[in-house]
Amino acid sequence: MYRVLIVDDEPIAIDAVEYIIKNNLENLEVGGKARSGREAIEKAYNIRPDIVIIDIKMPGINGLEAIRKIKEFNPDVYFIVISAYDFFEYAKEAMSLGVVEYLVKPVKEAKLVEALKRVMEIISQKRKRISRELELKEKLEIIIPTLENGFIHSICSHENNTEELINFSRLFELENKAGYVMAIEFGDRFQSKISASVKTQNHYGNWRDILKSMCNCIVGPLMFNRIITYIINDTQDDSFSVKISAVRLAEEFANKVRNSFGDVLIGIGRCYENVVNAKKSYSEAMQALQYLSRSSDFILHIDDVIVEFDKEHEIDKEIEREINEKVSRGDVNSALVAFDRIFDDIVPDTSGLDEARDKCIFILVELSKRWDYIRYDFRKVLKKIINANNLDELKNILRRYIEKTTEKVALSHQEKVNSIIAAADEYMLKNYAKDITLEDIARVVNLSPYYFSRFYKEQSGVNFIDRLTAIRIEKAKEYFQNTDLSLKEVSGLVGYQDPNYFSKLFKKTTGYTVTEYKEIYRK
Numbered sequence: 001m002y003r004v005l006i007v008d009d010e011p012i013a014i015d016a017v018e019y020i021i022k023n024n025l026e027n028l029e030v031g032g033k034a035r036s037g038r039e040a041i042e043k044a045y046n047i048r049p050d051i052v053i054i055d056i057k058m059p060g061i062n063g064l065e066a067i068r069k070i071k072e073f074n075p076d077v078y079f080i081v082i083s084a085y086d087f088f089e090y091a092k093e094a095m096s097l098g099v100v101e102y103l104v105k106p107v108k109e110a111k112l113v114e115a116l117k118r119v120m121e122i123i124s125q126k127r128k129r130i131s132r133e134l135e136l137k138e139k140l141e142i143i144i145p146t147l148e149n150g151f152i153h154s155i156c157s158h159e160n161n162t163e164e165l166i167n168f169s170r171l172f173e174l175e176n177k178a179g180y181v182m183a184i185e186f187g188d189r190f191q192s193k194i195s196a197s198v199k200t201q202n203h204y205g206n207w208r209d210i211l212k213s214m215c216n217c218i219v220g221p222l223m224f225n226r227i228i229t230y231i232i233n234d235t236q237d238d239s240f241s242v243k244i245s246a247v248r249l250a251e252e253f254a255n256k257v258r259n260s261f262g263d264v265l266i267g268i269g270r271c272y273e274n275v276v277n278a279k280k281s282y283s284e285a286m287q288a289l290q291y292l293s294r295s296s297d298f299i300l301h302i303d304d305v306i307v308e309f310d311k312e313h314e315i316d317k318e319i320e321r322e323i324n325e326k327v328s329r330g331d332v333n334s335a336l337v338a339f340d341r342i343f344d345d346i347v348p349d350t351s352g353l354d355e356a357r358d359k360c361i362f363i364l365v366e367l368s369k370r371w372d373y374i375r376y377d378f379r380k381v382l383k384k385i386i387n388a389n390n391l392d393e394l395k396n397i398l399r400r401y402i403e404k405t406t407e408k409v410a411l412s413h414q415e416k417v418n419s420i421i422a423a424a425d426e427y428m429l430k431n432y433a434k435d436i437t438l439e440d441i442a443r444v445v446n447l448s449p450y451y452f453s454r455f456y457k458e459q460s461g462v463n464f465i466d467r468l469t470a471i472r473i474e475k476a477k478e479y480f481q482n483t484d485l486s487l488k489e490v491s492g493l494v495g496y497q498d499p500n501y502f503s504k505l506f507k508k509t510t511g512y513t514v515t516e517y518k519e520i521y522r523k
Contacts, residue, residue, distance in 0.1 A: 152220025330410025
């Protein structure tokens with residue numbers, strides 16, 4: 001059914017058009033009649049007609065002006081102009097407004113009916129097209145999650161499926177678009193994974209909708225109590241800025257979820273230009289998530305992981321939990337205690353020295369894979385295990401290997417920590433006169449700001465702001481001892497734009513006012 005509004009200042013003209021419609025067009029109803037441009041605008045707003053038949057010359061607002069106003073709030077309406085004026089300029093302006101028919105009075109019945117049928121056919125085709133589009137969109141809404149699940153499964157797969165990822169990339173129009181993986185784990189660290197999985201299942205749809213509303217992303221299926229998400233980076237920002245945005249996105253999502261669910265752990269991989277590298281980003285996100293399981297943090301970017309990882313290895317879960325965790329902390333005694341217990345469990349299950357030797361070789365190989373960057377005497381230790389004559393000798397060989405490896409891990413970890421602290425300190429020493437922010441220093445050492453602030457205090461024993469203040473005060477002391485510069489001048493030279501604030505800070509830090517300090521140290 002179609003609805004028409006008839007507009008003319010002559011009642012007889014309105015009645016004639018209405019008569020023609022009722023006698024010739026069953027699917028067209030007269031929804032309203034108006035005798036002025038103003039009345040036409042008001043009725044068009046209220047009844048929302050599909051077609052408006054309108055005269056041009058009317059008192060007050062004319063037909064052309066009424067058409068303009070009606071199109072502002074109803075751009076889909078179609079207009080047929082019936083006018084006693086066969087002026088070219090009128091016709092030209094009417095057509096520029098999108099009028100589909102311009103008829104001259106007195107209009108013949110057949111011509112009006114033909115014009116109305118053409119417009120109704122246009123509307124009918126448009127409705128069918130919209131219906132098809134909505135139907136297609138509805139189908140896509142059903143299919144897209146399935147396709148997205150397939151894409152995420154490809155990322156998580158251990159197989160070499162580069163071609164499959166490229167096809168998904170074309171499907172989702174990801175060519176030349178960078179992206180990274182965010183691994184989200186729901187539930188308390190100590191909560192049963194099965195319990196967390198059941199609870200997450202009930203909320204999955206909500207979490208997916210939240211993620212979709214927050215960013216351009218591809219959300220995977222619920223995997224036990226985890227959701228793997230591929231975030232598409234639409235910006236041209238540098239890697240550090242992308243990392244900061246990723247951490248903020250994770251924080252925002254966690255805050256929205258935490259109130260209704262509880263703890264959420266989020267590991268974030270690096271952003272890569274090519275979607276094929278999404279597998280690498282997934283591995284990094286899972287490594288960050290693994291590290292979170294034994295820390296007090298809830299969100300971690302792989303670049304903020306100080307302990308080094310090479311890649312995921314298929315490794316005995318007992319060894320992973322009991323030995324590698326201790327090795328990663330550089331805790332020699334705990335690592336050896338864990339090994340002793342595991343070795344003592346191995347021995348009763350073996351039928352002889354050869355089987356025990358095989359299991360020890362397995363432990364050696366898996367440890368060396370995990371801590372490959374240490375590269376501590378693998379061949380020598382392997383040869384010793386092969387030539388071992390008894391269980392005690394086997395145990396002592398592996399004990400020494402674990403001890404040396406743990407010490408090297410601890411040393412490597414400390415060297416990395418020291419290099420980060422040194423780089424931060426060097427930056428502050430070189431730039432103390434500038435307005436240094438937490439993000440400035442974090443960018444230099446390639447750590448997230450929120451993580452760097454806590455890391456610096458834990459490792460150096462002081463807050464980075466206190467360290468920066470100490471550097472600035474020491475530099476100020478040198479200026480006061482060796483120059484005649486004023487308090488205001490020195491304040492600006494050491495990074496403080498407010499001399500009053502600097503003066504109070506100097507007194508609080510040194511115990512002296514600037515004047516007192518000058519008098520004491522320049523006598």
